[in-house]
Amino acid sequence: MKAISKLKCTARSFFSRRYTLTPNVSSSQALNSSALVDDFTRFCYQRDLPSAIRAMDAMQTHGLHADSITYSELIKCCLARGAVREGKLVQNHVFSNGYEPKTFLINILINMYVKFNLLEDAKTLFDKMPERTVVSWTTMIWAYCNAKMNNKAFEFFVLMLREGVRPNMYTYSSILRACVCLLNLRQLHCGIIKVGLDSDVFVRSALIDVYAKWGELRNAVCVFNEMATGDLVVWNSIIGAFAQNSDGDEALDLFKRMKRAGFAADEATLTSVLRACTGLALLELGTQVHVHLLKYDQDLILNNALLDMYCKCGSLEDAQFIFDRMVEKDVISWSTMIAGLAQNGYSQKALKFFELMKASGLEPNYITILGVLFACSHAGLVEDGLYYFHSMKNVYGIDPEKEHYGCIIDLLGRAGKLDQAVKLINEMDYEPDAVTWRALLGACRVHQNTDLAVYAAKQILNLDPQDAGTYILLSNIYANMQRWDDVAEIRKTMRDRGLRKEPGCSWIEVNKHIHTFIFGDSSHPNIDEINRELNRLIHKLVGVGYVPDTNFVLQDLEGEQKEDSIRYHSEKLAIVFALMSMSKGMTIRIRKNIRICGDCHIFAKLTAKMEHCTIVLRDPIRYHHFRDGSCSCGDYW
Ligand code: ZN
Numbered sequence: 001m002k003a004i005s006k007l008k009c010t011a012r013s014f015f016s017r018r019y020t021l022t023p024n025v026s027s028s029q030a031l032n033s034s035a036l037v038d039d040f041t042r043f044c045y046q047r048d049l050p051s052a053i054r055a056m057d058a059m060q061t062h063g064l065h066a067d068s069i070t071y072s073e074l075i076k077c078c079l080a081r082g083a084v085r086e087g088k089l090v091q092n093h094v095f096s097n098g099y100e101p102k103t104f105l106i107n108i109l110i111n112m113y114v115k116f117n118l119l120e121d122a123k124t125l126f127d128k129m130p131e132r133t134v135v136s137w138t139t140m141i142w143a144y145c146n147a148k149m150n151n152k153a154f155e156f157f158v159l160m161l162r163e164g165v166r167p168n169m170y171t172y173s174s175i176l177r178a179c180v181c182l183l184n185l186r187q188l189h190c191g192i193i194k195v196g197l198d199s200d201v202f203v204r205s206a207l208i209d210v211y212a213k214w215g216e217l218r219n220a221v222c223v224f225n226e227m228a229t230g231d232l233v234v235w236n237s238i239i240g241a242f243a244q245n246s247d248g249d250e251a252l253d254l255f256k257r258m259k260r261a262g263f264a265a266d267e268a269t270l271t272s273v274l275r276a277c278t279g280l281a282l283l284e285l286g287t288q289v290h291v292h293l294l295k296y297d298q299d300l301i302l303n304n305a306l307l308d309m310y311c312k313c314g315s316l317e318d319a320q321f322i323f324d325r326m327v328e329k330d331v332i333s334w335s336t337m338i339a340g341l342a343q344n345g346y347s348q349k350a351l352k353f354f355e356l357m358k359a360s361g362l363e364p365n366y367i368t369i370l371g372v373l374f375a376c377s378h379a380g381l382v383e384d385g386l387y388y389f390h391s392m393k394n395v396y397g398i399d400p401e402k403e404h405y406g407c408i409i410d411l412l413g414r415a416g417k418l419d420q421a422v423k424l425i426n427e428m429d430y431e432p433d434a435v436t437w438r439a440l441l442g443a444c445r446v447h448q449n450t451d452l453a454v455y456a457a458k459q460i461l462n463l464d465p466q467d468a469g470t471y472i473l474l475s476n477i478y479a480n481m482q483r484w485d486d487v488a489e490i491r492k493t494m495r496d497r498g499l500r501k502e503p504g505c506s507w508i509e510v511n512k513h514i515h516t517f518i519f520g521d522s523s524h525p526n527i528d529e530i531n532r533e534l535n536r537l538i539h540k541l542v543g544v545g546y547v548p549d550t551n552f553v554l555q556d557l558e559g560e561q562k563e564d565s566i567r568y569h570s571e572k573l574a575i576v577f578a579l580m581s582m583s584k585g586m587t588i589r590i591r592k593n594i595r596i597c598g599d600c601h602i603f604a605k606l607t608a609k610m611e612h613c614t615i616v617l618r619d620p621i622r623y624h625h626f627r628d629g630s631c632s633c634g635d636y637w
């Protein structure tokens with residue numbers, strides 16, 4: 001505190017009466033002034049704001065006037081204590097007494113207002129500044145980006161350039177995240193190259209993040225490839241870019257390259273890798289990553305990523321194990337568990353977790369409620385589901401979104417209350433979308449209601465004219481009703497639009513290798529052996545009552561995917577391959593691109609029983625746990 005200037009004391013009490021100590025001035029004349037300063041410094045260091053203010057008052061009384069350093073210490077103290085009122089008093093004091101604050105002090109004050117979320121106050125102060133540095137501008141830009149006021153951030157960025165202030169890497173890493181369109185982003189990128197900041201690792205990683213956010217992975221890779229030496233921050237960005245854009249394969253390849261390049265993964269890397277494993281349902285690799293994570297075992301974000309990975313891989317025991325050991329749990333941890341339990345068929349347990357979460361004092365958010373509704377729908381708990389649905393708004397103040405309506409339509413549909421489901425669709429606050437109609441169509445399939453199915457399918461096709469699966473389903477229904485003209489028309493529409501249903505594809509991880517099976521593709525090296533084994537298995541199953549399900553009326557199977565060829569659907573091949581190559585009693589985990597057909601569903605149930613194994617199949621919508629002759633989905637999917 002050597003910089004304390006000994007200006008003439010104005011003898012003005014520093015703060016409001018609440019903090020003013022009235023020192024006995026006459027008897028304290030002899031007080032050592034450096035002792036006062038020491039006190040002040042110590043209180044600031046201890047973040048003891050009331051005492052620091054009293055010490056500042058005492059200093060004033062003894063003619064020691066505050067300067068920039070003293071003020072900035074006090075502001076830091078206010079920030080640490082979250083003391084908004086005191087912070088404002090410091091500002092008033094800074095601008096009184098004819099004292100002319102240095103630019104850096106005003107920057108500190110602006111930063112304080114930004115951190116207190118008082119953007120208006122920050123802006124007022126900013127406007128009053130006689131001179132603004134790159135720090136002043138960057139603080140404001142960061143503040144607007146953080147408050148998601150992207151246009152405002154851009155406006156400030158442009159003004160800054162007009163005033164001739166040169167942005168630094170912090171400015172760029174803030175403003176990049178505020179890009180509201182790709183054009184903005186490209187212009188900024190050019191600007192960054194012009195001033196030569198493109199080699200800065202933070203700017204580079206921000207560029208990659210933002211290109212990835214826009215789904216512009218090619219550009220992200222270009223930025224990444226320009227990097228000569230490599231830096232962990234940039235590696236993390238590019239791996240995260242692919243993981244977030246659901247390209248887990250590429251993310252994992254990059255992760256391997258990074259390790260070969262000699263970089264040790266940190267928490268951010270491993271979180272991305274976990275996300276990639278989650279997307280690909282790679283339990284083996286995910287578990288390996290988990291081992292690397294043990295040293296960070298109390299990191300909340302990582303633990304949430306682990307929970308999600310185990311839930312999405314259908315391994316609820318592992319998820320529960322992680323969950324139980326977490327010291328800190330937030331609404332995401334609980335919601336992940338509730339949704340994971342619900343999607344994997346453990347409805348009652350999911351609802352129990354919801355009660356426990358509420359008891360722990362956490363407020364549910366819309367994702368939590370989605371998991372709860374899914375659980376109710378799954379277990380056929382119509383009353384409970386409707387109760388939770390209505391309590392969303394009434395109790396928690398959350399407006400139901402399309403997904404919630406979808407769940408409730410599913411719930412009503414599953415219970416056979418199709419009329420009520422239609423009524424709900426008509427009562428919704430917004431126009432029903434394709435997802436809503438698909439939920440109704442699913443119910444129609446199960447309850448064999450062709451009239452309503454035709455209606456729902458037409459609605460879907462109005463909204464999503466490229467949905468090949470729905471065309472096929474509709475044509476199968478018409479064929480069953482012998483409405484051949486309608487069948488022909490649908491076929492023509494599909495031909496005209498070049499629509500084909502994507503072929504079924506199943507992935508399975510065996511001994512750390514991913515095996516892909518595509519319907520109608522015989523490129524797997526063991527395909528002959530697999531087909532022979534499959535026929536043998538089908539023969540055995542027929543012996544215990546398996547009848548291939550060839551009722552396609554309400555299914556979206558087409559031509560060659562029907563009748564004879566259902567026996568070669570990709571999931572059947574994957575199951576047989578797993579039985580051939582994995583040791584007995586292991587859980588078979590399969591991921592599939594399209595919904596499982598009725599025949600494969602029966603096949604999987606009976607195989608699980610006959611071979612004493614568990615088969616977990618994850619399709620784009622739900623999970624099927626086949627065990628001992630039945631499926632966790634309750635035959636509704
Ligand atoms: Zn099938």
Ligand code: ZN
Nearest residue numbers: 624631633635
């Ligand atoms: Zn199932």
